[in-house]
Structures are given as structure tokens and as C-alpha cells.
Amino acid sequence: MSEHRPPFHPQNGSGIGHFRDTLKPSAPRTFLFLFALALVALISVVALLSIRRFIEAAEQRSRAYSLIVTVGMIEASLLRAEAEERGFVSTQSRACLENHERALRQVDESLRSLRHLVADDPRYATRAVAIEAIVHEKKALMEQVVSLRETEGFEAAARGVATGRSLELSSRFHEIIREMEWIGHQDRELFHERVSRFGRRAWALVVIGTPLSIILLGGAFLWLNQETRQRELALRSLQESEERFRSTFEQAAVGVAHVDPEGRFLRVNGKYCEIAGYSSEELRTKRFQDITHPEDLDTDLEFVRQLLAGERTTYSMEKRYIRKDGNPVWVNLTVSLVREPSGGPRYFIAMVEDITPRKKAAEALRAKSEDLGRSNAELEQFAYVASHDLQEPLRTVTSFVQLLGQRYQGALGAEADEFIHFIVEGVDRMKRLINDLLSYSRVRTRGQPHQAVDCEAVLGAALISLTTAIEESGAVVTSDPLPTVWGDDSQIQALLENLIGNALKFRSKETPRVHVSATRKGDLWDFSVRDNGIGIESQYFNRIFLIFQRLHTREEYPGTGIGLAICHKIVENHGGRIWLESKPGEGSVFHFLLPAPRSSATGAVQEPGLTTSPQEGLGQRS
Template structure:
């Protein structure tokens, strides 16, 4: 059985009146609707007096007193007064009417005396009784009508509240027939599934329910109809009109008619799509956290700081080889290595007090095996800053610690071997340097002898022919060249030995002084030289002086063929590193041959072009490298050359790495 569609206007109809003439219907409607209590007492009594007086005047004017029917018009006045003013007004009209009748219409007229007292008694008594009955009847009808009106108003108010509750509910609401037909739906439900109300009222709930959820819903519905349950709740899916899924929580109650037979269902529908999505996201996140913790080998845990109760999450205690997932502080202290307990406790309480972040490495004893753990924690605090809970992770770093110990042992062994090999190399290097110095020094004496004898033969025999004289000159020239080469070797040996003594050095002052010396030594040269002021560094003063002497000497030499020679000494910053540069506009060189530039006795120009042995730049490179710096050159044939160097390790360069 299905209920009829309820009246949706929210207003109950007025009860129908008996079929009669329009005038009678209006009168009875007025009479039944009379509510004397809504009017003031003096107004009701005044109206009763006026009606009574008008009725008495009408009686006197219509017929003489002897014609009879003295109380007819006055009875009508009592009715009207009672209807308008209630019982009090009706009684007043009755008493006043009786006085008027007995005064004006009963002999002797204009007095309250009676010719026939018995007749007057019966007439007045009967009139009084009938009027009391009329007054009582009208009052009773008015009271019943008032109760009926109050009941109707309460029913209308209840209906309005019901309709407001149904339509304005924050959830979807439906009335559903026993066969699944949607009898009534509110706007919230329409918005939830995207269908207009008119279309939904021509559908069944099965039409918009996901096929996989229909069986569960219908099964519970049939149980309710069979009397096995009066209501049920389930989660299911609706199809929105545009095709997407709407998850809902459905609460259904069965309504029965007056005979106790199933009538229809009331359903409350809550949209839980976002809740479902959130729960799914949480489950996915939890699963990912479990997998991440398992892959990373992390054990996660929480601590209730009020009880110092530790509990691992996601069964992660198994990753650490622990047999339980809940611990007390005493349990953890007992597992900790005795040598680490005090430090672990101290660091923990510093973290709890907020004095430092909690990160600690400590050893634990599990099944007799010593293992290393790395623990980190963050603390949740109340409004006063007191720590109330902690969340942390623990990582088994036993393998890493064992590897570190092995590395430390290897490093110690390697350092010892390096020290030993370095000592051997230093001894071999010193021996080689001493040997080179000794050889170079010992070669000087035979060269002097050769050169001396050749010169003596030339002086003693001026009559030698030209070829002989030329051979003697070549012997002396070769011996002098050999001597210069030996001097170069000794010079290289000198700059490679000895301890480096760093001190503040003014590059500007040294460069300016050497340029002035070169100007005095070559008075015929016009060289435009400039030195940037304020160039300073920390280096060995003697070695820096030799370095500048070589670079400025080269610049002076290779600008000899320029009509206007220019030499410039300046500094620059490259990637935070201080560089010093010597630039000239001399002969320059081909950068494709720059690999030979800093090698001993290698020259990029013919001996006839510029004098020299090719030892100056090799010496300069050795001086720079002894300071841990770098020297670089840039040039092009005929466009001069620029040599830049540092006297400290270049950041990121080989020197700094060494």
C-alpha cells in the first residue's frame, strides 16, 4: 500500500460547512468562528446591552403588548449577545430583556407589578430556562470550535515544521514506496544526484543505485517489510546524472499504517564522497608509509611522555629484530649498551625540554648481539610548551658502523703506509736534489778548465788559420753555454729545496722596484710600465721576488722589438680567487705550443731572436706550485702575452684538492 501524495502547500483546509443557502453558511461560519475571549469584557457587555435594547425596541414597534410573543425578539438578542460576547454577555442580555419585557409589555405597564403573578412566573421561568440552555449550547459549541481551531492550527504548525524539516534538512531525505518508487524527495537529495524533482518522482531508487549495491539494499528492505528489523543503515553508491559516483550513508526506517501494515520508507541520505576519498587517501598514505618504512628499514614509534610508554607503528619493531611493539623506559634502558645509557638519557631529556633536537646513535644488545641504532624524534607540545608526545624513527646502522670501523682501520693503515712512502720519497728526492747539485757543481770545474785552455791557445797562437780560430771560439762559446745551463739547474734545485716561509708581501712594491731596476739597466729602452697599487699576499718574500723577476724580465725581453713597449702589473678576482697578472705587448707565442712553455730549457722562439736558456718560466711555475697556486698564460703571435698566477690553492682546482 502506498500513501497518497501529501498536500505540499503546508496549509490544512477549513472543515466543510453543511449545505444550505449562502446567507446561512455565512452566519454559521461567523457563529462558529466567534471567539469571545479575544474581546474585552466591557466591550462584550456593552454590545449585549445594545443588542438587547434594539431587540426590545423592535418588539415594541412591531406589535402591541397584548399580541403575545413578548420574548421572541429578545431571545434572538440573547443568541447574538452570547455568540458575540460569550456566556456573561448572554446572561446580561437575558436578565435585561426580562426586565424590559416585564416593565413595558406586562400589565400594569411601566411597572414591575403583575396582574397575574402565576402567569408571569411561568412565562419568565420558561424564558429563563430556555435562554440558559441556548447560552450553554452556544458556549459549548464555541469551546469545541476553539479546541478544534487550536488543534487545526497545531496540525498546520506541525505540518509546516515537518515540511521545513524535510525540505531544509542538511541531508537528503526521501519517502520510498515498498516497491522502491520515490514518493517524495527534498531539494538536497535532488542536488546530490543531479536530477530534477519531477524526474526523480517517476523513478525507483534502483534506477540510480550502483548495480553492485542494489542487492544489499533490497535485502535489508525486505527484512524490514518482513518484520525482522524496523530500520537499517548502510553505505552505498549512487550514479550522479552526469555519470560520476556519489558515495552515501543511507539510514532507512519503515513507516506502518494504522493497521500495522508496512506503508512506506523514510530515508535519510548523507553524502560521504569526500569522506570516502579522504579515507582512501589515508589508507593509501598509510600503505605507502608502511612500504617506505619497510624499504628504508625504518622503525617508527610514538611515546606518551606522561607515562613514558613507547609503541612502534606498523609492526615496524620486527625490522629491528625486536620481539614486542610496546616498551617502557626501563625496557629500553635495559637493552641499551651500558656505555651509552647515560649519554642517551641525557640527549633524550634535552630534546624533551626543547634544548636541542633529538638525534642520537647508540648501541643495543639484542639476543646477545651488539647492534647500532640511529634514532630521531620530534615532540608535540601543549600551549605552555610542555612536551606531551613524541614521534620518532629508528634506523639500524650496524652495517654502516662496522663499515666505518673497517674504513677507520684501513685509513690508519693507509696513513701509516703513506707516511712511510712519503718519508722514502722525501729521502729519495733530497738525495736526487743533492746529487743534481753535486753533479752540476762538479761540472763547473772541467768547463772552466776547457774554456781557460781554449782561451789560452787563442791568445798564445794568434797565427792560427781562420778555421782553427773559429773552432776555438766555438769551444769557448759552448763551454760558456754549458755553464749557463748548469747555473739554471742549480737555480731550479735552489728553488725546489728549503722550507717555505710565508709572510706579508707587497706585490706592487716588488714589481715597481724591479721595473725601476730594469729601466736603469737599459737606459736606451723606452718602456711604458704601470703597476696597480695595493697588491698584497701571504707568501715567501724571496721566492715571490724571484717569480716577479722572471716574469718581468721576460716581458722586458720580448717587448724589445716593439716601437712603444708596454708592461702592466695588475690584479683580478675570479670566482672569489685573487690572481696577479703581468701583461705585455711583446712578441707573444702560439698557444698550440703552450704545453712546452713551463718545461725547463724549452723555448718558443729561435735563439737568434731573443736571448735566454728557457729556464725562467720553469722556475716561475715551480715557485707558484710550491705555494699551492696555479700559473696560466694567454697569448697570440705578435699580440703580447699575459701571465697570471695565484699564490694560494685555487678553489676546486687540483692544488686545492691536493
């Protein structure tokens, strides 16, 4: 099998290889090589000069043709103007006058073109000046006739038309045209002569330059072949990159658009069309200003101005588009600017995400929160007013029942005495309920400004208030060292009183033991109140923090069912949360979070910045 060699391989003895073999370091071959180079250079110079002269001759011929055409247009427009002038003289039609004026404007435009064409050729320039003078005089004659028709009537205008001056001017105009045509004829003959001469030179160049061109083209072929392969590889890589970009652009989960500096859409993907409610073709006929909600446009344009001025590299904003169906759509918009290598703006890249569902949900949540806030405020106000207004009649009932019992005890019989006892007991329970309702409503409406609170001192005050209950139950209340927190000292005292009192109330048969402690968790303190009481089943953990919710009868454990609801409200007011750990028969642990005060560099106590959401897990077990 014979060895395959690529074309123009040095070992082939032809092409570039043969050319290299002949270039050995000898004087004759060096001379031939230099001669070939000189010949190629000479041929190139001669060819360049010939081509340039050919182009000049062709341009001269083209200009002569354009001159004749332009002069012909001037003549045609003048004839049309004269015809419309005569029509106006005959009928005084405004349409004829307008057509007359339009034809004169076309004459002026053609004169401007004529001046431009003859600027470099004095042969035509002098004749163009004569043509322009004739045109101005004919225009003056026509304006005079029109004026006579408007002011003196048909007869005067007809006499103006009948003068022979216009015909004289037309005759002179035609003479000038013939002169220009004769000059053009001479130019054409000169053009044909030059073309013939240039053709002979070109033939000589072909005969002489072909062998040299073959040799040179061989080398050029190798270079071009290599260059072509490199370009094909680069093109393939570019096509793959463009395909990846196109796929990413079209399949992006967000809307993407390219927008020119004036705001016109250049390119949009399907998601953008879906969000805006327009097709790709419709958007390319619009600007982003056309579909932006008027209330958001000024802000958007200010950001665009800052991008163009180089004051920022990107911006994001929430705005509204007006869809094709007229409905607004909320989007989160992020825009960056692509610049030219020179630094000028090329186009914007805009990415939009439809946030309408999120906005609607937020608006619905806000409306519900406002409704809930109003309802809670009204409920708290009602509870406060109702409980306050009930105090007076309740005191009256209590006074009269006590007076009745004192005066008629034993006189009305044992059954009547029992009824009086029931009334007094019910009135006492009602008083406790009213007082608890007042306490519950005051938690939110009468809170003090938050400050640093020493929980050791607050616990001491709470235990003093619970002295009677502690002594009667024989309870043992202990505590670890307690921290300073940020809050309302009176509410925190009420919180501890309720939780410790709750532990004393729901005690088991053993000696009640209550322990209060606190652990630091970031910017919060985790308090716990632990007891050895009867415990609670897990299914009731959330229920016990609701107002008026009781798990036992009043005969078993007295109370109004408001105490733990007050605790929940107090912790909520402090931006914390409260929850419970318990098992029946094993006691309970109530946890609640309170914010720790933040110390400055000088040691001063400052208001904390909470890291836990105030609503997170309120009333839930951790």
C-alpha cells in the first residue's frame, strides 16, 4: 500500500515542497526569488492604479448620468408646476395651487441635488448656475401669474401667461440640457476608451500573474486551510455556547428580557411573556415603560438613570406590570447593564419573578391581622368596661346579701340560710372572675415601658404576695440565681405569681416543691418553673393557655381559667414564647423566654434586638 501524503507536503516534490526545493542558497535562484517578489509588487501597483482609474472613470460616467436624470427631473417638475398654474388660472382650484406648490418644492430639492453633483466639475457647474437662474425666473413669473389671478382675476392672469418670456426661458433651458448631454457623450466615449485600455492591461496582468498566483495560492491554501480549521473549531464552540445560553434563556424559571437603553424590548423568554401577558412579538413593539404601572415608573426610571450614569451596577425592586388583559401583576425585578467595550450602554438584562401570590397572601394576612387586632382590642375594651361596670352592682348585691344574712340568719329556716350562703359564694366567685378579667385586659392596655428588670427582686416580691398560699400548702419554693431581663417588672412579677400559684393549686399529695431557674440562650433567657404536682396530659398543652379553659371542675380546683392566659399574654408582650413539659403524676415544667438586655461598650444597658420571632411557637411545646 502506498503511503498517503497530504497535498503540498514537502516530500511530494510539488507545490510548496517543490517551491522550497528550488530555493537553495545560490545567486541565480536568489535573483529569481527577488525578481519574482519585485514582479509581484509591480503587478500589484499597476493593478491598483488601473483599478483606481477604472473606478474614477465609472464614477464620472455615473455622475454624468445622474446629472442628466436630475436636470430631467427639474424640467418635469417645472412643466408640472406650469400645468397646475394654468389649471389654477382657469378654475382657481385650491388643489391645483397645492399641486403647483408641491411641484415647486420638488424643483428646489432637485436643484440642491444638482449643486451637489456639479460641485467638482466646472464644466457642469457653470451650466448648473444658468439652469438655477432660469428656474428662479420661471418661478417668479409663475408666482406673478398666481398673484394676478387671486387679486385681479382671470383676464389679468391670462395676459401674464400669454407673455413669451416663459417660452424663451424654456428654450434656453433645453439648450443647456443639450450642452450637458454633449459633455456626457464625450465622457462616455472617454469611459469606453479607458475601459478598453484597462482591459488590455488586465489581460497582461492575467498572463503574467497567473503562474505566480498559482505558486502563491498554494502557500495561501495551506495557511487558509489551517485557519479554516481553527475557525470551524471556534465556530463550533461558539455555537455550542450559544445553544447552551439559548436553552438556559428559554428554560429559565424566571422571566428574562434584554432591553435597549431606550427601554425597547430586544429579546424575551417564554416565562417573561407568561408573566407580562404579551407574546414575544407584541413585547418587541413596546418599551418597558409602556407596561409598567404608573405609580412604579418614576422609581424604576431613577434606578435606570443611576445604572446609565455608572452610580450603581445593578438594582432590584418590587414593581407592578400592567398585563395585556389590564390586570396588574407584582414582580420582583433585578436589572443589570451590559456595556460596550468603549464603555457605552449596550442593553439591560432584566430578570423578573412573579410575586403576585405572595403579595396577595401578605395583603390577606395583613387584613386578617388588622381584623384580629381590632377584634382583640374591642374584646379587651369590652372585658375591661364590662368588668369595671359590673363592680358597682356586684358590691350592691354583696352588701344586701350580707345584710340579709346578718338580720335573718336562722329566722327563715335552714334552707334559706343555705341559699344565702350559695349567693355569697357565687358573688365571691364573680368578684374573682371580674378581677381576673381586669388583670387580663390590663396586661396589654396598661403595660409600662420596658427596662432592665432584676428577676431576683421580682421573684422575692412575688413570693411575698404568695406568702399565705405557701404557708397553707406547706410548699417549698427554691430558685437558682436569676438574671436581669428587659421588660415590665410588674408584668413579670404577675407572670411568676401565676405560675408558682398554679403549681401550689394543682399539687399532689406530696409536699409541694417549686423550683425557678434560668438558662442563657443567645439574646434570650429561658426560664423554667418546675413543680411536683399532678401533671397534665400532652393533648391539653395548648388548650390551657386559652382564656376560660379549665381541665378540672371548680369543686376539685377553684379558679377562673384566666391565669395561664394572662401568662401567655405577658410573655407575648415581651417578644418571647411560653410552653409546657409535663406528664400526669410526674409534675410539670413551664418554660418561657424573655429578652436579655444588651450591654454597650461602656457597660450601659441597652434595649435588645430579638433574634426570635415574637409569634414563633407561642403557646406550643418546644
